[in-house]
Amino acid sequence: ERFAVAFWRATGSDEHVNQVRERLTGRGLRLEGDSVVDQANRPIALDDESALYQAAGLEWIAPELREGRGEVSAAADGRLPALLEPQDLRGVLHCHSRYSDGKSTIAEMAEAARARGWSYIGISDHSQAAFYASGVSREDMLAQHDEIDTLNGTLDGFRVLKGVEADILADGRLDYDAELLARFDYVIGSIHSRFNMDGPAMTERVLHAMDDPHMTILAHPTGRLLLSREPYALDVDAVLEKAAAKGVAVEVNADPRRMDLDWRYLQRARELGVRIEIGPDAHSRAALEWTELGVAAARKGWLEPRHVLNTRDAEGVLAFARARR
Numbered sequence: 001e002r003f004a005v006a007f008w009r010a011t012g013s014d015e016h017v018n019q020v021r022e023r024l025t026g027r028g029l030r031l032e033g034d035s036v037v038d039q040a041n042r043p044i045a046l047d048d049e050s051a052l053y054q055a056a057g058l059e060w061i062a063p064e065l066r067e068g069r070g071e072v073s074a075a076a077d078g079r080l081p082a083l084l085e086p087q088d089l090r091g092v093l094h095c096h097s098r099y100s101d102g103k104s105t106i107a108e109m110a111e112a113a114r115a116r117g118w119s120y121i122g123i124s125d126h127s128q129a130a131f132y133a134s135g136v137s138r139e140d141m142l143a144q145h146d147e148i149d150t151l152n153g154t155l156d157g158f159r160v161l162k163g164v165e166a167d168i169l170a171d172g173r174l175d176y177d178a179e180l181l182a183r184f185d186y187v188i189g190s191i192h193s194r195f196n197m198d199g200p201a202m203t204e205r206v207l208h209a210m211d212d213p214h215m216t217i218l219a220h221p222t223g224r225l226l227l228s229r230e231p232y233a234l235d236v237d238a239v240l241e242k243a244a245a246k247g248v249a250v251e252v253n254a255d256p257r258r259m260d261l262d263w264r265y266l267q268r269a270r271e272l273g274v275r276i277e278i279g280p281d282a283h284s285r286a287a288l289e290w291t292e293l294g295v296a297a298a299r300k301g302w303l304e305p306r307h308v309l310n311t312r313d314a315e316g317v318l319a320f321a322r323a324r325r
Contacts, residue, residue, distance in 0.1 A: 002034040004046045009034065015068020016061075023056040023072065064299040069267065081302045086295050088305040090313050092288065093122035093163055094188060094219060094251065094279025099144050100125035101133040103284040106144070106160060107151055112285035114158045120314040123148065124163035124188050127175035132192070135167075138180055145183065159314045161185045165219060170194045172208025174215060181214040186321040188251075188279075190219035191232070199233035206239055210248045216321045217277050217309070218243060220253040220260040228257075236265055244272040247324055249309045252301075254294030255281040266301020275320070276301075277309040 009017060021031045029036050035043045036055060046052050050060045058075040062083055065071040074080050095109055096102035102109070106123055113121035125144070128135040136144065141164070148160045165188045167175040174181060174189055181187055189209050197205065209215060221239060222231035243250050250269060253260045258281065261269075269276060278294035280287055298308060305311040309320060 001043075001045070004048050004052050005031070005036060006034040008049050008052055011063045012066035013068050016066040016072065019068055019072040020053070020056050020058070023058060023076070027055070027057060029055060062299065064296065065302065067300070081304050083299045084295055084303050084305050084308055084311070086292055087117070088308070088311045089118065089278065089291065089295070091118040091120035091122070091161075091310055091317075092280055092282070092291055093161065093186065093217065093277060093310060093317065094124055094165070094253070095121055095282045095288070096125050096165075097123050097144075099123075099134075099136050099140060100130070101283060106147060108285055109282070109288075110151065110155070110158065110160050112288055116288060119157065120159045120161055120317070122161040122163040122186065122317075124165045124186075126192075127164055127166040129167040129169065129175040130165075130192055135175075136164075138176070141176075141180065142183075161314060161317065163188060165190055166215075167192055168205060168209040170197075170205065172205045172211075174209060174212050178214065181212075182325075184214070185318055186216040187214045188217045188219045189215045191223055195223055195229070195232045197233070199235060202233050203235040203238055206234065207242050210239075210242050210246050213325045215248055216324060217249045217251055217279075219251045219279060220255075220258050220281070221250060222260050222262070224260050224262075225257050226259060231260075236261075237268065240265065240269050240272055240274055243269075243274045247275075247320075249275040249277040249320070251277045251279045252294045252297050253279055253281050254290040254292075254297070255287070256290060256293055259293065259297060263297040263300040266298065266303055270302055270307055275309045276303060276307055 053060045061075050097106045126133040126135040162185045168189050168191045224231040280290040282288045
């Protein structure tokens with residue numbers, strides 16, 4: 001009979017618990033351990049968490065939101081977001097193949113994506129400056145495009161998109177020339193070198209990259225590797241503001257070693273109108289499963305389907321990329 005309260009107390013942060021406690025107090029109730037009692041100190045029956053929140057005058061709050069970051073007042077006013085669900089995603093865009101450092105062929109990656117119920121996959125191998133990740137030469141990239149065209153000719157109801165993960169060079173230029181960049185359906189820009197630049201220089205590097213009209217998505221924006229590399233110096237607010245102004249999507253990289261952009265920035269991105277892309281950064285078929293971690297992070301950041309680029313179908317993604325150009 002105390003499970004609902006015990007379960008809730010074990011889920012929310014201290015800030016969240018205290019804010020709900022205050023709401024209960026304002027309604028003549030009191031939280032006592034794993035029970036809610038009335039003014040006569042009698043426990044009230046609460047069958048589940050929904051009943052607990054109702055007793056506090058609140059809508060049920062999803063566990064991911066229980067951080068004391070405005071969710072209690074939103075629940076009181078009926079303003080909680082309709083959070084993103086895994087099935088809302090129509091495809092993924094940040095994936096690698098054997099052309100660079102991936103473990104699977106393009107056809108194998110497409111088959112695995114289709115088996116997950118998606119309608120497209122974007123192949124975004126590393127550009128040639130990424131020698132450490134078997135970056136793809138211009139000639140090999142053109143050959144990849146031919147392979148994708150051939151593969152698409154055999155697929156019904158599924159599409160492989162031509163992408164690239166182009167290195168953002170030290171001066172903020174994207175790897176490859178404009179003529180080649182224009183051949184891609186979309187371009188992911190990311191940093192893989194010179195991590196020790198100071199904050200103003202690194203921020204300017206990223207801001208300059210977003211001026212390139214070919215750039216569709218900024219990937220793993222802060223460069224962190226959990227438990228092994230701190231984020232590089234970067235004014236994230238300035239980057240999000242520029243992304244909103246330029247129409248560049250910002251990635252939640254779902255690789256469990258990255259989880260970058262950190263979910264704490266996502267509410268600000270939402271406020272600014274920044275489109276978020278959830279990318280598994282998959283180097284194998286199995287790694288496509290990491291997409292679900294990105295969805296979890298997006299939910300913690302209050303994101304709804306309308307905020308996420310890859311809830312669009314393939315034509316919607318292509319339209320987003322074309323709008324930049």
